[in-house]
Amino acid sequence: MKIHDVPYRAILPEKLDGLLMAGRCISATNVAASAGKSMGNCVATGHAAGLAAAMAAKKRCLPRELKVGQLQEALRADGVDLDRGGDSQDELVNKG
DSSP, X not given: OBOOOOOGGGGSOSSOTTOOOOGGGSOOOHHHHHHTTSHXXXXXXXXXXXXXXXXXXXXXXXXXXXXXXXXXXXXXXXXXXXXXXXXXXXXXXXXX
């Protein structure tokens, strides 16, 4: 299986402001949803949603008003590697 990216818009409800979704509740196609049910994916979207919520509260803005680049910078500062999309998960397992 390949590592896949989850766009920020997948955790933002389309018609409800001030809320972020994470884990199995994200917006996704049927195929993407089946790949996104793993614990690791749920943790990753939860991390992003929690960080986005904290940033929005600090900036006194709605989560959809955040600049995605700023959220990505904050995730990278937390040690998240956002450059693995498309890589094989086997590479991670084999590297220990």
